Amino acid sequence: MPRTTTVDCPGCPPLRALTFDALGLIKVIEARGEQGGVAKVVERWGEPDTSKCVLAASTDDSKHDPLLAVARKSGLIEVLNPLNGDLRVSISNVNDAGARPEDDAVVGLHLFRRQRLESASRFCTLLTCTTKGNASMRSIEISNLPEESSSSSSFKSWNVCASGTILCSKVDRSENYAVFGGKGVEVNLWDLDKCTKIWTAKSPPKTSLGIFTPTWFTSATFLSADDHRKFVAGTNSHQVRLYDTSAQRRPVMSFDFRETPIKALAEEPDSYNIYVGNGSGDLASVDIRTGKLLGCFVGKCSGSIRSIVRHPTLPVIASCGEYLDAPLHLDLSGQLFAHLGYKVTATSLCGLFLNSIVVFLKQHLTEVVFDSTFADKEVAQAAADPHIDETYNMKEIQGDETETLPVKRKKASKEKDNESKRKSSKEKTESKKSKSKKKSKRVKVESDDDA
Amino acid sequence: MGGKRKKSESEELIEGEKDNDKNKEGSNKKKREILPSMIKNKEKRSSVHAKLKHEKKLEKRKKLKARDAAEKLALELGEEPPPRMVPRTIENTREPDETVCRPDDDELFAGNDADEFSSVLKHDRTPKILITTCRFNSTRGPAFISELLTVIPNAHYFKRGTYDMKKIVEYANNKDFTSIIVVHTNRRDPDALLVIGLPDGPTAHFKLSKLVLRKEIKNHGNPTGHLPELVLNNFTTRLGHRIGRLIQSLFPQDPEFRGRRVVTFHNQRDFIFFRHHRYIFETKEGKESDSKVKKAKEDSKSKKTKDAKGEKITKEKVIARLQECGPRFTLKLISLQHGTFDTKGGEFEWVHKPEMDTSRRRFFL
Numbered sequence A: 001m002p003r004t005t006t007v008d009c010p011g012c013p014p015l016r017a018l019t020f021d022a023l024g025l026i027k028v029i030e031a032r033g034e035q036g037g038v039a040k041v042v043e044r045w046g047e048p049d050t051s052k053c054v055l056a057a058s059t060d061d062s063k064h065d066p067l068l069a070v071a072r073k074s075g076l077i078e079v080l081n082p083l084n085g086d087l088r089v090s091i092s093n094v095n096d097a098g099a100r101p102e103d104d105a106v107v108g109l110h111l112f113r114r115q116r117l118e119s120a121s122r123f124c125t126l127l128t129c130t131t132k133g134n135a136s137m138r139s140i141e142i143s144n145l146p147e148e149s150s151s152s153s154s155f156k157s158w159n160v161c162a163s164g165t166i167l168c169s170k171v172d173r174s175e176n177y178a179v180f181g182g183k184g185v186e187v188n189l190w191d192l193d194k195c196t197k198i199w200t201a202k203s204p205p206k207t208s209l210g211i212f213t214p215t216w217f218t219s220a221t222f223l224s225a226d227d228h229r230k231f232v233a234g235t236n237s238h239q240v241r242l243y244d245t246s247a248q249r250r251p252v253m254s255f256d257f258r259e260t261p262i263k264a265l266a267e268e269p270d271s272y273n274i275y276v277g278n279g280s281g282d283l284a285s286v287d288i289r290t291g292k293l294l295g296c297f298v299g300k301c302s303g304s305i306r307s308i309v310r311h312p313t314l315p316v317i318a319s320c321g322e323y324l325d326a327p328l329h330l331d332l333s334g335q336l337f338a339h340l341g342y343k344v345t346a347t348s349l350c351g352l353f354l355n356s357i358v359v360f361l362k363q364h365l366t367e368v369v370f371d372s373t374f375a376d377k378e379v380a381q382a383a384a385d386p387h388i389d390e391t392y393n394m395k396e397i398q399g400d401e402t403e404t405l406p407v408k409r410k411k412a413s414k415e416k417d418n419e420s421k422r423k424s425s426k427e428k429t430e431s432k433k434s435k436s437k438k439k440s441k442r443v444k445v446e447s448d449d450d451a
Numbered sequence B: 001m002g003g004k005r006k007k008s009e010s011e012e013l014i015e016g017e018k019d020n021d022k023n024k025e026g027s028n029k030k031k032r033e034i035l036p037s038m039i040k041n042k043e044k045r046s047s048v049h050a051k052l053k054h055e056k057k058l059e060k061r062k063k064l065k066a067r068d069a070a071e072k073l074a075l076e077l078g079e080e081p082p083p084r085m086v087p088r089t090i091e092n093t094r095e096p097d098e099t100v101c102r103p104d105d106d107e108l109f110a111g112n113d114a115d116e117f118s119s120v121l122k123h124d125r126t127p128k129i130l131i132t133t134c135r136f137n138s139t140r141g142p143a144f145i146s147e148l149l150t151v152i153p154n155a156h157y158f159k160r161g162t163y164d165m166k167k168i169v170e171y172a173n174n175k176d177f178t179s180i181i182v183v184h185t186n187r188r189d190p191d192a193l194l195v196i197g198l199p200d201g202p203t204a205h206f207k208l209s210k211l212v213l214r215k216e217i218k219n220h221g222n223p224t225g226h227l228p229e230l231v232l233n234n235f236t237t238r239l240g241h242r243i244g245r246l247i248q249s250l251f252p253q254d255p256e257f258r259g260r261r262v263v264t265f266h267n268q269r270d271f272i273f274f275r276h277h278r279y280i281f282e283t284k285e286g287k288e289s290d291s292k293v294k295k296a297k298e299d300s301k302s303k304k305t306k307d308a309k310g311e312k313i314t315k316e317k318v319i320a321r322l323q324e325c326g327p328r329f330t331l332k333l334i335s336l337q338h339g340t341f342d343t344k345g346g347e348f349e350w351v352h353k354p355e356m357d358t359s360r361r362r363f364f365l
Helices: A114-119 A333-339 A375-382 A385-399 A406-427 A430-450 B003-010 B011-034 B042-076 B106-114 B140-151 B164-175 B238-248 B287-299 B305-314
Strands: A015-021 A026-031 A041-044 A054-059 A069-072 A075-078 A087-094 A106-111 A125-131 A134-142 A149-159 A165-171 A178-183 A185-192 A198-199 A217-223 A228-233 A239-244 A253-256 A262-267 A275-276 A283-286 A291-298 A305-310 A317-319 A329-331 A358-360 A364-369 B129-131 B153-158 B178-188 B189-195 B203-212 B229-231 B261-268 B271-285 B316-324 B330-336 B348-352
Touching: A015 A054, A026 B330, A026 B348, A054 A106, A069 A106, A069 A125, A069 A329, A075 A106, A075 A125, A087 A114, A087 A134, A106 A165, A125 A165, A178 A217, A178 A228, A185 A228, A217 A262, A217 A385, A228 A262, A239 A262, A239 B189, A253 A333, A262 A305, A262 B203, A275 A317, A305 A364, A430 B129, B106 B238, B129 B140, B129 B164, B140 B153, B140 B189, B164 B178, B189 B238, B189 B330, B238 B330, B238 B348
Parallel strands: A165 A217, B129 B153, B129 B178, B229 B261
Antiparallel strands: A015 A026, A015 A364, A026 A041, A054 A069, A069 A075, A075 A087, A106 A125, A125 A134, A134 A149, A165 A178, A178 A185, A185 A198, A217 A228, A228 A239, A239 A253, A262 A275, A275 A283, A283 A291, A305 A317, A317 A329, A329 A358, B178 B189, B189 B203, B203 B330, B261 B271, B271 B316, B271 B330, B330 B348
16 A cells, blocks of 8 residues: 555644553653654653553542552552652552452552542542452542551442453543443443442343353443443454443444454543544544444554543543554544545545654553643743644634645644634633633734734 | 768768768667667567676676776775675665664663563573464475474474364463464465464464475485574564564574574564574685695695695685575564464454555564
8 A cells, every 4th residue: 555645744732641561661751842743752750670560540630739540560559740750659459358469450540539629638539440340449648758648548348240350440520430341241330429339231132143242341431521321331352332321231332343352442522432442453433323433543553552542632642552663642633533524434544644643662551641731831831832722723623614624724724823813712611711811812922023 | 861962962971971870870779778678579679688688797797897806906005995885775775663672772671571481581491382283284284394393492293183272272381381383274385373472472473485395405404403593683673572582482592502503583574584504614725725735836846745735724714504404484474462372352462454564665573
């Protein structure tokens, strides 16, 4: 296949992502506007050690005092400062039953942000879940010195499944509910306040040939932020299923995706699109209402995708994978949706090269996390950053006119840049208002300079 | 046309005309030389082509001779000989690849220490290989396996029977095997090789082509039972290192140099060439020494012959000779899977996809 014309890269918006790998290293990737949008590894925390292999990670990126929780293979759970990598607390997840941490590895980890904001104290709450189904919720007090901090003013522990192994767990955006699933375990929804199981799925019926595929869930994600009743689950038999707990116990919708097990799922906020990643490195976007493939992200990805993360504000997703060639794969999903103006089929998309930034990280990665506060800081610190504005702008315009080519649009947007920027920034949600005002002010200054 | 004018007009003009004609001819020739494919007559075309080729060959030889002479002259004058030109090949114009490992990469070594092969490569376990086949197997398959058994020390062949691959993996794990090799045959000809590291992966799937068995190699040697030396060439990238280590873990890490047996895996443009050789260092009289000895003999017929003999001994040359033992085959990586054999639920570390073939100068190993 010949290489098709490359789409002009509008530059990576300034962002910061943390990746975790099998050697227990944490790497910080930053893309700054000044560097022409090139993402680079800027920091590396920790020494290579296989027993410290990161199994799960979760971040709470509030504006002040952000935290990052990392579960390691040795059974330790560490709470770090994502800005400089300082260790805040380290607790052991090994329970009294005497199970070795290797046998009962952590599969799910979630760091709650709600309670910390409410109490404004130095407590953070963690939900962990192991392969044997031991879920536990604990609060940890955090002080500045790691020795002084103590664990658990409250410690709740319960068992999610009687048999089988848990492979995926996910907490919804409101942080009241969690979904668990695994090999031999149907997906089930739990109320985290009461620690009770609300709902369990039912396996799909046998086919007309009498073939029954055993349950084996490998990934799950909630569909929308405000609704805990709809979630999507991926199975080992390369099926993606949409469940609606208010409707029925069997999947509302299910479709097959390629031939290898679904390894990662992520949702696009405020839409019905989801991102699907599988064991042989195919990454695609799918409309979950119809199960139609919207487009594939073709790039340097050639190994199993372990995790997909959508940036909370920027139109960027990050995926990380098994293979050493293309672990971090940032896609400006805005580009993808621009191409959806055409009738896109899987075959025609093969030639479509998305705006992807590939960072080579040398190790088997296990997890990737975005630091969403980074862009804000950048705006606050540095003088106006044209790249942010451009990308914001692009997103805005793409929403309006989806038919034109992205390259053309880019040119047009550059011409319009200064006028539309103020408009677009005003149109934004209230939460962003203060920020965008700052930005527009700077833009004014810039344009004055130009004139 | 020219003839008529010759008669009527002056000599000068005629000469000029002749020159013109010559030029015309020359230009015609040039045209023909550039494009022999434009000639429609086949015989003529082929003869012109052959002539062209021959001319080119002569020219090249001349050039080489001139270069060698220049070099020799430079050396004799004590000057630095002009630097030799490096031909542009597909390999040395390879697309830049950030995954190519650098020797100063500490993370690479840490990762290597932690990988699945380190226990074998650090002499903690001795490699023990199980060789089996696909379900249907005949003719060249068994022949190839019997040769593999002589190449790889401590390899054991097991009949496949109707066992599942996963069962075989389990069995091999219980029996302390370190790797499994599955030879897949299609139409009675081996066409794929599956190498599974035990106990926990990885699984590499190779396409096997260009298989030449020992019998089919002319003047082949018969290998001894010594442990072979292993040569791994050009495994540069991160993936290449991993494949290299996978191959390395099949062989014992302490070669017996007395056996003079070499097993080579040479990677070139993502194809891994396998060769198996015996080598020998022979002492042979070089040409120069021979002639000198003769001269010496002629000059000093009256002198004792002992001196000449002494000279002969000092001028002896040591040369290495190779003898191929076979088999000879080529491997190409199709996929590398994390963990042991599991096609349905496996996690792939690397799969070759058609969309990755963006350029012929892009390589992965």
